[in-house]
Amino acid sequence: MNDRATIDHLLQRLSAHLAVVYPGHDCSALADRIFDLFWPDKSKVINRSEIAKKHLWDESDVAIITYGGTFRSDGERPLQTLHRFLKKHIGETIGAVHILPFFPYSCDDGFGVIDYLSVDENLGEWSDIEAIANDYRLMGDLVINHGSSKSIWFQQFLSNEAPGKDYYFTADPAADLGQVVRPRAHPLLTPFRTSAGDRYVWSTFSSDQLDFDFRNPEVLIEFIKIIRVYIDHGVRIFRLDAVAFLWKEIGTSSINLDETHELVRLLRTLMDHDAETLIIITETNIPNHENLTYFGNENEAHVIYNFSLPPLLTHALLTGNALYLKRLTRSNPPALTGCTYLNFTASHDGIGLRPTEGALPQGEVDQMLAAIQSFGGRVSMRRGPGGTEKPYEINISFFEAMQGTLDGPDDHQGDRFMAAMAIMLSLEGIPALYIHSLLATPNGYEEVNTTGHNRSINRRQLNFEEIDGKLADPTTIEAQVFGRVLSLVEIRKTQPAFHPNAVQFTLALPEGLFGIWRQSHERRQSIFAITNVTKDDKTLSLADINLIAGHGWWDLISGDKIADIEGDLILSPYQSVWISNRAANPV
Numbered sequence: 001m002n003d004r005a006t007i008d009h010l011l012q013r014l015s016a017h018l019a020v021v022y023p024g025h026d027c028s029a030l031a032d033r034i035f036d037l038f039w040p041d042k043s044k045v046i047n048r049s050e051i052a053k054k055h056l057w058d059e060s061d062v063a064i065i066t067y068g069g070t071f072r073s074d075g076e077r078p079l080q081t082l083h084r085f086l087k088k089h090i091g092e093t094i095g096a097v098h099i100l101p102f103f104p105y106s107c108d109d110g111f112g113v114i115d116y117l118s119v120d121e122n123l124g125e126w127s128d129i130e131a132i133a134n135d136y137r138l139m140g141d142l143v144i145n146h147g148s149s150k151s152i153w154f155q156q157f158l159s160n161e162a163p164g165k166d167y168y169f170t171a172d173p174a175a176d177l178g179q180v181v182r183p184r185a186h187p188l189l190t191p192f193r194t195s196a197g198d199r200y201v202w203s204t205f206s207s208d209q210l211d212f213d214f215r216n217p218e219v220l221i222e223f224i225k226i227i228r229v230y231i232d233h234g235v236r237i238f239r240l241d242a243v244a245f246l247w248k249e250i251g252t253s254s255i256n257l258d259e260t261h262e263l264v265r266l267l268r269t270l271m272d273h274d275a276e277t278l279i280i281i282t283e284t285n286i287p288n289h290e291n292l293t294y295f296g297n298e299n300e301a302h303v304i305y306n307f308s309l310p311p312l313l314t315h316a317l318l319t320g321n322a323l324y325l326k327r328l329t330r331s332n333p334p335a336l337t338g339c340t341y342l343n344f345t346a347s348h349d350g351i352g353l354r355p356t357e358g359a360l361p362q363g364e365v366d367q368m369l370a371a372i373q374s375f376g377g378r379v380s381m382r383r384g385p386g387g388t389e390k391p392y393e394i395n396i397s398f399f400e401a402m403q404g405t406l407d408g409p410d411d412h413q414g415d416r417f418m419a420a421m422a423i424m425l426s427l428e429g430i431p432a433l434y435i436h437s438l439l440a441t442p443n444g445y446e447e448v449n450t451t452g453h454n455r456s457i458n459r460r461q462l463n464f465e466e467i468d469g470k471l472a473d474p475t476t477i478e479a480q481v482f483g484r485v486l487s488l489v490e491i492r493k494t495q496p497a498f499h500p501n502a503v504q505f506t507l508a509l510p511e512g513l514f515g516i517w518r519q520s521h522e523r524r525q526s527i528f529a530i531t532n533v534t535k536d537d538k539t540l541s542l543a544d545i546n547l548i549a550g551h552g553w554w555d556l557i558s559g560d561k562i563a564d565i566e567g568d569l570i571l572s573p574y575q576s577v578w579i580s581n582r583a584a585n586p587v
Contacts, residue, residue, distance in 0.1 A: 055277065102140075171250060180252075268301070282303075288355055341428060352393045371405070380392050380393050395457045416535075505517045513538055531576040
């Protein structure tokens with residue numbers, strides 16, 4: 001669809017977005033430039049009625065998160081090895097793949113991008129990315145807040161040459177920066193000697209990751225070009241990395257500013273009007289009430305990370321107390337049309353602690369940190385108000401985080417881990433599985449010692465032949481965890497009540513039990529997803545959840561039929577049940 005009325009309407013919308021961010025510029029001309037860059041083929045533009053017909057997601061959607069270089073095999077490009085692993089061991093069970101930054105980089109395992117338009121030659125080439133995108137829905141990172149100090153743009157900044165000389169945010173060290181919200185403990189400004197004199201560059205994440213200055217619309221133009229290249233090579237889901245920090249203003253917190261939200265809205269407008277089904281996911285590791293604002297009015301992110309879930313789920317399983325997890329699921333609003341949550345237990349970044357602010361008392365946080373450290377985990381810090389350091393995230397393999405409770409390690413690690421997976425897979429939203437969780441990878445102490453970074457503990461590289469052999473051996477922990485998780489995924493994918501936008505209600509259950517009720521859009525299927533979060537047997541009174549008489553009821557996980565809907569179920573330590581009025585494999 002490329003009629004003149006559709007294009008004119010779209011140009012007006014783009015101009016309106018731009019007028020909020022760049023009031024002193026010719027926003028009509030800027031909108032024309034963006035339109036031409038994003039749609040060199042005008043036939044790819046669609047109108048509102050066609051947007052409504054797009055299929056965004058359903059209960060079958062599950063994602064896997066991995067680095068492009070996670071799997072290694074002699075004589076093969078790592079992206080090809082990854083593709084081989086996916087085809088052999090994942091097949092069609094999981095349909096979406098998030099490949100973490102696969103570009104040339106100088107730091108942070110890819111998040112200090114040197115060149116946005118090429119694939120890291122140590123991983124492969126664009127044809128390898130395209131091959132994976134042909135088999136899986138591909139999610140890629142748009143590292144939009146900052147770039148590497150080794151990039152050509154920053155070299156131009158140092159030599160005071162166009163265009164890079166105007167691409168980075170600088171500030172006077174004497175300026176009022178006391179309100180700036182920090183995710184790290186290092187100094188906010190990094191000094192550089194340039195051809196134009198000494199300049200201090202804003203560096204939210206490290207001195208090698210320099211923040212762009214989006215007050216210059218040419219920076220936005222550069223990223224529009226980058227997005228178009230990614231689309232042309234098969235990326236369909238865009239993770240906007242660290243987007244909350246995008247817009248800076250001296251004298252403010254420089255996080256979640258109005259201009260940042262308006263730029264997300266602009267990108268949403270572009271992607272919605274593209275003929276391809278393109279999805280924005282905002283990566284905003286911040287307190288939950290702030291995170292929720294990135295849904296906007298159904299006009300910002302299609303998907304937001306459920307960042308509060310990993311720490312509160314971990315806390316529930318370490319303590320046997322699901323109170324705070326219940327508060328989260330009760331307080332999270334149902335996502336509106338065209339929006340949903342991305343649920344996960346852990347990621348390449350570890351388990352964020354900022355989302356616990358206001359959600360978990362400090363004493364509970366301290367107990368959780370002590371337990372995690374006793375399991376071999378690390379704690380990364382950030383700089384708080386007044387320069388004080390505060391815990392920012394937990395760094396540990398998620399399987400290792402499940403090895404015990406506040407009382408120490410025990411024999412329930414595997415079942416506790418599966419309890420976390422069952423809860424995560426049952427919640428409103430799209431589930432995402434980090435590869436090292438799926439493979440029960442142990443803590444990578446050697447990697448931490450090599451890099452000096454805590455996050456390396458959960459970013460190991462694996463020999464393909466070795467992991468292939470372990471998955472073929474049913475006695476290994478890798479094969480057992482991998483098989484159990486994928487079995488749950490297979491069950492989940494066929495349940496309409498697990499649609500990402502299906503009804504969710506948190507059940508009022510006795511202490512030690514966590515449960516939700518999900519109901520399909522057409523109200524024909526209900527699922528009561530209930531988990532014992534303790535290391536003791538717990539009694540579930542089925543009368544308390546009001547199973548409707550006249551229906552057959554089954555536990556989808558075990559396949560067992562519920563004989564007495566007024567009776568009791570004894571849930572063993574960390575056992576989950578998905579009680580449904582529709583059998584997993586109805587006859």
